[in-house]
Amino acid sequence: MVTSINLPQNIRLRVSVSCSREIDLCPGCGAKIPVTTPEGFTVCSKCGLEYPDSQPYVCSDALGRDKTLLQSHAKHSRHTSTMIGSKTERERLAPQLKWAERVGRMHEQEVFQRAYFEIRKVLTVLDLNERTALLDAAMVGFGQAYRHVTKGSRNRNVHLLALVTVYRVLRAARVPVVLKRYLTACLDRDQHDAKQFMTVLRETTFAFPRTNPDEMVLHEISAIVSRLGLPKPVRDAAAAIAKHHVGRFQSPKTGVRAAAIVSAGVLATGTRAQFPLVSVARSAGIASSALIRCVTAACALCGRPITSSIISVGDLLRSLFVGPTGTSMAKPIASRTAEVKTRIVEIGRTAKLPEVVVEAALKVTDLHIDTFPDRVLFAQVGAILSTAVIASGSRAKCRLKVIARSAGTNYPTMAHYLKVACARLGFPLEGKLASSRFFLPELFLREKPPDHYEGSLGPPLRALAHPNYIKGIEGPPTIPTHPSP
DNA sequence: GGTCACCCCACAACTAAGGA
């Protein structure tokens, strides 16, 4: 029998005042067929639930005062005791209410004790028993779930509820857990099946209310930014996107949305070389594919679907999310041409390059920057500088390896970029770079490009695959201009 | 200066999870 008693000070005490007759009833299914196992447990022979008061402690540790809890647990766990009302309120209670409270407290305490052991058992199996925060969260969650599940329902099973609670806590704490393996490791298959687990999982959904997803996204963005140590321009761009366009980045997982926004900031500020998308995804604890999908979907939602590789959509992202519709928080980003020219001047000054080389490099940038691959700024600058060195006949004064180092790249990459540019202009460079000295001035320093140069397209990059890109390229086999040496 | 092997990253296809 269940009785509800209205108390003063708005205390509502809901306790089971059943007599000893009900002690034989299974708290899980209500059946009255208890059996005692050889280990000393009392279990329900219908549903297999272990009776709350049948825990035969085999540990040698001393029992607590109430004889139901090991002292070590009573000392260390604050979850296994229940108090109803304040101290003053309890003192005012009539004797029968005190008795009712005691019964109710004992029943709930027993449930919580069993849940405590169940949760500890699961965490031990998962090798997470050291994570006391998880235990705390799970005990709180168990309390919420237990009170939400209909009394007398088969879903109000301590083992299943504990399992479901731990599963939800692990997911909330971003502990990687695969449902199938989790059930294999922790579910008592003799008594329950996965279907029952899923039923309880569904029924307790409302007991674990979710916090505002947008706030979660902002929180996770901050975490990613600090983990990666992103510079201010990227932080500003991500903040602008988060402030004005957070709704465009859609995903059931807040981590995916946060990582996508940070990635958009990285791509929009051209810092992908330092912060590749995979590192953003890793720091958010998600797969890079999910991140890329989210960014792609955000662009599509704005009516500007991405048609090429995501790494080349920095301009698009900037115009969509950090541009005029964004805020002034995002630092204006210089165009690639201006950026390359600035770097050339800086390198010319620091590496003490001849004036003629710097001038030639600036001219090559103005005329043909689109022919050089733009994947990595440093390599692009290095290739333009080496082109200028060769074209201006300054190789005796400037070693290409030094140029590569000064530009922040390496010789093979720099040479690769230069060869790609030559191939795009229709003159694939076979063999050594030195052989290009005859036609590089004609190719890169002329105001008007050769007739068969068709803009920035040229052969597809796929055909220029490093390092054997030269094979298979179809281009004019002869060099058009051959000035006398 | 040039070559090569190794590693990292983006991408696509497939699989699993979770909600309706």
Add this chain to the structure above:
DNA sequence: TCCTTAGTTGTGGGGTGACC
């Protein structure tokens, strides 16, 4: 049970250090 979305895995392009 179906649909959507995230995660996993394999593949190929591209970058880089070591070595000749």
